[in-house]
Amino acid sequence: MSSPSLKSTFMTWLPVLTLTLCTFVFNTSEFIPIGLLTDIGRDFGTSEAQTGWLVTIYAWVVAIMSLPLMLLAAKMECRKLMMLILALFVGSHCLSAVSTSYWMLLISRLGVACSHAIFWSVVSPLAVEVAPKHKRSTALSMVVAGSSIAMIAGLPLGRVLGLYLGWRMTFLAIGVVAALALFCLWRFFPSVESQQAVKLRQVPKLLTQPALLGIYILTPIIMTGNFTVYSYIEPFLAQVTGMAPNHITWVLVAYGAVGIVGSWFFSHAYDRHPLIFMKVAVLGIAASLLVMREAANWETTVFLLCILWGFAVTLYNLPFQSAIISAAPTGTAIAMSVFSGIYNVGIGSGALVGGIVCTHLTIGDIGYVGGGIALLAAGFCLLRLVPIFRGILAQKTDTESAMSH
Secondary structure (H helix, E strand, O other): OOHHHHHHHHHHHHHHHHHHHHHHHHHHHHHHHHHOHHHHHHHHOOOHHHHHHHHHHHHHHHHHHHHHHHHHHOOOOHHHHHHHHHHHHHHHHHHHHOOOOHHHHHHHHHHHHHHHHHHHHHHHHHHHHHOOOOOHHHHHHHHHHHHHHHHHHHHHHHHHHHHHHOHHHHHHHHHHHHHHHHHHHHHHOOOOOOOOOOOOOHHHHHOOOHHHHHHHHHHHHHHHHHHHHHOOHHHHHHHHHOOOHHHHHHHHHHHHHHHHHHHHHHHHHOOOOHHHHHHHHHHHHHHHHHOHHHHOOOHHHHHHHHHHHHHHHHHHHHHHHHHHHHHOOOOHHHHHHHHHHHHHHHHHHHHHHHHHHHHHOOHHHHHHHHHHHHHHHHHHHHHHHHHHHHHHHHHHHHHHHHHHO
């Protein structure tokens, strides 16, 4: 391929690459306090539970503000909207980097949460809009890849930077990368008019579908269980297992990296065995959390368990998002916005429950409590949700069979 042609291809894909960079910094920022919990707590003299509020309040603001902000910004020109989102994100990270108190850091994280709340509602439709024709699925997969890279590389790199240069430098570095994305948006991004007006009256219609309603009930419960443990995994591994800081970083890398394996399994086998994916996901999460305390007696076993746990979480996220898109083909944006909101309810509630366990029991007990909550969710899934999806699949098979005849 000639150099001009290569440059032309790169420039064609640059808007999508810019959005991929945005998803990378947003996902890295969301979970970075989890990797730096101990350092932030030590600096401000706060307990694990109090420091964990950084995760709880962030997630709840995202959950509460997703729909209202999406409705407010529905008619705004997309490039201008993304630039405003990134500007708020960069400014909030600069404030995080110069925070001199816990409350100043918390306020700065509220700014990031508000930018996050609207970002995830618009990024996927926008990626499809600016992608070259006939390459929409590639554009979507690139945006998803930005999230995966954040878990594999962003969170561990941010943690390493925090360990050696201080946690404030991690927030500053995220702000600098986001400023680069903001420059690319301003310089290379085309003007894109808002494609669809989102209406609040679409929400009640979604809740009349048993499959969607079931997912919306299951998700906050199982994610509460999951994030009861994940929000405090760094101090858990340090205090209960006695793991060295660099080893904890590798556990976080493995937890994120196994998502690629889960994605491969999903793309190759989900269509043939969707119900198996759902069962393995919910039971895998519950089982991983319940045995976390016993596995923590040895570094090798807890490392392997975290890999299985990360795999189960990936197997949860992908099939249920796919099920939402199938169940709401005409209202995908609003259905995914509701899913994102309730997912963040689970993240915030999990961080809160984990903090209560750390305060009133011990940090070693988070697996038992989180696993118990996840087990309740798994029971609901197996007894209520799986039969609903089995009926939908049977109906689909009958329809396809009738059409073939």
